[in-house]
Amino acid sequence: GESVGLHLPTLSVQEGDNSIINCAYSNSASDYFIWYKQESGKGPQFIIDIRSNMDKRQGQRVTVLLNKTVKHLSLQIAATQPGDSAVYFCAENPKDSSYKLIFGSGTRLLVRP
């Protein structure tokens, strides 16, 4: 069946270092991918998205990479800050599914001061 998963459930990084959060997806027909950040007590917050006709997209301190060959998605956070500590979810939108999002189980990012 369709699934979105994450390789690492918890990632601990030193403040100022770069963080890389990985995600595998199984539906090769998915054409839209989103990364969300969820802080304690809050709903998921949009970070960055990418469509399947792109390999890379950059935002402010964040970069998303898409490798369609191996169905892999990653989120890179540059100069990680304490405020980046949260749970990060990747989500995929299968092409024929009317804006449905399939979420992974999440990765917790801990930033050490």
Add this chain to the structure above:
Amino acid sequence: EAQVTQNPRYLITVTGKKLTVTCSQNMNHEYMSWYRQDPGLGLRQIYYSMNVEVTDKGDVPEGYKVSRKEKRNFPLILESPSPNQTSLYFCASSFTDQPQHFGDGTRLSIL
């Protein structure tokens, strides 16, 4: 301020007592959706709505109902709640084919 508002934020109730969780968005989004979030399972879609009077089941619709009489509101109804519906619920909205905006969640405990 653009937002998705859910009420209540917290609710403890008993098995079988009908309850409604409201969701309202002020962004004129066509698409709205309900998710539940459980430890280790991520977010799973319950129901979604493409526009007024258009709703459809998500992955885990059993035990839930929704309605979309107005564009801005998308209430989630539990006619006869059971303990396995204890969860954290999120409402989301978006324009079509755009990232969904989420509310801050409703934590339901069904005793």
